[in-house]
Amino acid sequence: MLQCNCHIVGDPKTRDALVIDPGDDAERILEVIHRHKLHVSAILITHTHIDHVGGLRRIQEATGAPVRMHADDLELYRMLDAQAAWIGWKPPEKVEVSEFLREGDAVRWGRFEAQVLHTPGHSKGSVCLYMPSDMPDTRAAAIAAKSTEREPGRLFAGDTLFAGSIGRTDLWGGSFDSIMRSLRGKVLELPDDTIVYPGHGPTTTIGNERESNPFLAGN
Numbered sequence: 737m738l739q740c741n742c743h744i745v746g747d748p749k750t751r752d753a754l755v756i757d758p759g760d761d762a763e764r765i766l767e768v769i770h771r772h773k774l775h776v777s778a779i780l781i782t783h784t785h786i787d788h789v790g791g792l793r794r795i796q797e798a799t800g801a802p803v804r805m806h807a808d809d810l811e812l813y814r815m816l817d818a819q820a821a822w823i824g825w826k827p828p829e830k831v832e833v834s835e836f837l838r839e840g841d842a843v844r845w846g847r848f849e850a851q852v853l854h855t856p857g858h859s860k861g862s863v864c865l866y867m868p869s870d871m872p873d874t875r876a877a878a879i880a881a882k883s884t885e886r887e888p889g890r891l892f893a894g895d896t897l898f899a900g901s902i903g904r905t906d907l908w909g910g911s912f913d914s915i916m917r918s919l920r921g922k923v924l925e926l927p928d929d930t931i932v933y934p935g936h937g938p939t940t941t942i943g944n945e946r947e948s949n950p951f952l953a954g955n
């Protein structure tokens with residue numbers, strides 16, 4: 737209903753996958769996982785707004801995968817019933833959080849690795865997940881193919897950065913100063929060719945946003 741993007745990032749070789757923000761449509765997410773014969777190694781939550789965690793319980797039960805989020809969003813996660821009441825949803829059943837994410841943590845699955853950026857502002861415990869371009873396997877493949885082209889990095893931005901906009905900061909735990917600090921100090925530090933997968937709306941790049949996002953002008 738709220739059009740949250742759920743991302744499933746699978747290693748085509750090992751079939752290990754990460755599920756990011758299963759907001760709703762759990763059966764559709766599970767169908768994709770089964771169709772590609774993926775093994776979910778973890779479920780990652782960029783922040784605990786209901787549109788990002790609504791399908792969490794069902795996906796967790798079906799896959800048995802550990803759930804990882806930032807501890808600063810736990811309080812917001814505990815308010816899930818109130819969040820459901822605001823938008824007229826049935827309150828989703830909560831799950832046990834297996835592990836808390838911290839700034840600089842490395843998340844590994846298959847041959848892939850991503851880095852946790854704690855980017856408070858949209859919520860206190862909002863995180864972005866950055867997959868750098870120079871992962872060992874892709875680098876080796878590029879050398880083998882004598883290619884000088886490098887794959888761009890990828891950023892799963894949650895509701896911190898959108899194409900042409902940024903996350904709202906008027907909800908519980910939100911702060912405009914914090915989100916601007918997170919964007920300037922961390923997100924915009926990434927290379928321009930980094931592909932950004934926001935929590936809502938279309939894909940973009942850091943370069944595009946640096947150039948044309950009205951909130952980031954002059955950065």
Ligand SMILES: [Zn+2]
Pocket residue numbers: 783785858895
């Ligand atoms: Zn949100």
Ligand SMILES: [Zn+2]
Pocket residue numbers: 740785787788895935936
């Ligand atoms: Zn959202």
